[in-house]
Amino acid sequence: MLVKLLSSSMKKMWKDYLVLLFGLTISIAIFYMFETLAQNQAFLEANALISSIVFVFHVGTFILALVTIFYIFYATSFILSLRQKELGMYMTLGAKKGKVTQMMFLETLIIGIFSLIIGLVFGVGLSEGIARLLMSRLDFSGEGFEAFYPSSLVTTILFYFVLFLLTAIVNAIRVARKSVLELLHADQKADTKTIKGWKTFLGTLIAIVLITVGYVAMINMGDLAHLGVLIAAATVTPGTYFFFMAMLPFLIKRIKAIRSINEKGLNSFTYAQLNFRVSQLTKVLGTVTMLIALGLGAMTAGLSFYHNTEIHSSLMHGYDIKVHQPTEDELAEMKNWELEERNLYSYRVTDDGVYFSKHDLQANPPVIKEIGGNLEELSKEVRLTDDLTAPVYTDEETDDAESIPEQWQTALRTELMANFYLFGDRTLYILDQEKFEEINASTQTVLIGKVDNFTDYTDTLAKIDERHHQLAIDYTGEDPTMIGSKYESYTSLKSLANGTIFMGLFLGVAFLMMMASVLMFKLLSSATADIERYQMLRKIGVRQAKLKISIYKELFLVFLFPGLIGLVHVLIGMEMFSFILIEPYTKLWIPISLFLVIYGLYYWLTVKMYQRIVLPKD
């Protein structure tokens, strides 16, 4: 009998249940999505620039699990709020408390399991879809990535099953502890708890201490390494929730207490909307903040790796352009380039030697890069001096000639690309003019130069490198695996970075999607109660425009705080990467403004949608 009642009332409120299912499903799908990456160790290790990537993902799982626990407890408490009035009614009709409690337990569990099934199917599809899309966009083969990953499936099922079991128990206990009357009138109950001053103070203090410790850990990631990641995760996450639990109710209370603000127009209502279910709101806002931090952080880190490939490739190469034996076409093309420095050097090649003209080298001494001890010092650019006094220098061990000074060796091998790939095991020489003329071979030139924006010329540089490969075949008889140009290290770094970018964007999209679904859930789950309130306000003569503004204001605050704090988390969090990235903040404005635009758009959309639900059409 009770089961029949249960299913019939579920039919009645199918819209509310749909909202709930949607919220749970997305959360499960995203958790699974994250785990497809986190547990695929082989893929992570093969494709990440970060050596301890597996560890980072473990910590990520921990944070996501924490955030999910808060969210699921919030979402499933919605079942209770939907049903308690009805349960109270059954009890007035004679249903036993035990039976009603059991019903609540079963219902929560069934809804959980049901959404788990849908969520997993959805999660597999979503992983596949997003991965495919990103791979084709990034030109990234993504070998080893599997959208259907059994061990992730098992983890997700276990995690959510336990979680739903717990929430079912909590819901059942809540029902068991309430009297019939409390159940009947529960929907009107406000939880505007009067929070004690000292509790607010303590909460705020804990929040500040935790977040500060987390920030310090992130800034000193270079020294703390794994420990730093752990500390940051274990402090910033609870710190964020503490912040919202203590600060937010306090802040709203404070604003409400200023009568000249609160009693102006609809303000009392707008702030009351925020104040009314403040404990639910704090869970939502804390969760949203963490998801923004994770999502935006993942994206920013991914893109930062991408933008750092240019910087990385400049570490080794003083010159952007290195062309051996330039053709007429190439020379003509390069005439249009804005070269900051352009040097030509003569050399001759025989069967066992490559001979450079000392005259040319001394006329225009090139720069080389000297790598500092750690990344923070970057590499220094050093201009060589014309201290070549001997008539002959060579890189071979011999008594006949001086050996080429180390800096000059670097200049020839790296900047002038007189390397093994191109010339095989020929010996290098630097000769004065007289000796140079004696070499029986035609004079060749190598052109090196610097440009302002290296990435503008990659098309031509690719063609030049192709010709270099041909040249190498001519000189050595085999096609070398690499050639040693800056363009080459740029492309290979970029393809390495692609894996990291893929992970960053994949997770970024996932987390931001979950963020959107959490906000959406908050909105839709409170809409039914709000329809009545807005109707009432209309009846007593509030203009539609004022109601609209009130919605804009209310949701602005709901969006503002998580957005702001999430952003600060990311800004500080990027410091974590300063030990692997040279400039983690390069082009940071790109992902951030992208986020702000999307977030702003989502805010606007949410407002419009909410207005459609709670206000009649004009």
Add this chain to the structure above:
Amino acid sequence: MTKPVVNVANAQKVFGKKSENQFKALDNVSFTIEEGEFVGIMGPSGAGKTTLLNVVSTLDKATSGKIEIAGQDITDMKQNELADFRSEQLGFIFQDFNLLENLTVYENIALPLSLQGVSSRKIKPLVIEVAEKLGIKSVLQKYPVTISGGQKQRAAAARALVHEPAIILADEPTGALDSKNAHSLMRTMEQLNQFHDVSIMLVTHDPLSASYCERILFIQDGNLYKEIKKTGDKQHFHQQILNVLAELTSIHSL
């Protein structure tokens, strides 16, 4: 008692679109309420009482006819004008209290004033004054869920009164109250009417509540059926009302 505060002329209300089967909830209803009057609207369930009140209160638009309140024709007003008009000229009390449960009683009562841009300095004395009048000063800082039904209805009355509207419109305000609370609320409304010259239009199906009015309009199937005026005391009026209701039911059972 000379100026009409409500003037309804040939009001019609038809539900349903032209193409569908239509239902005439109000059929050529005309009446006036003078300033300071306490008028009751009675009739069996489904007679069109709420429809009439909604049309008068500008919450719904009459299909045809003319309705004036406080000398202003409301039939041609735009949505925004209507909203402003309601917030300035009308006070509402509904059956299901219609307090915003996320605001304290004080904030609920203050809302109409805030909406009109009254400064918070002036709001407080006005709210306290009206709360005293209605005997709910002690619950001002509480939320609606924590007070009794009678107190809620008084709070709703206070909110309806605080901005000194031209008329208070009440739809079954005692419907959800026990008889003791119902009496007490009606006595308060009677006092507001007698000592503070508040005009009231009250929809009710409860003869006891109705006996507090000065004049009663009976409606039946969307038509004005009869009008009676209080001539003697409350008991007598109560008996009169019961008689008319008996007439009405006997017509119905024919």
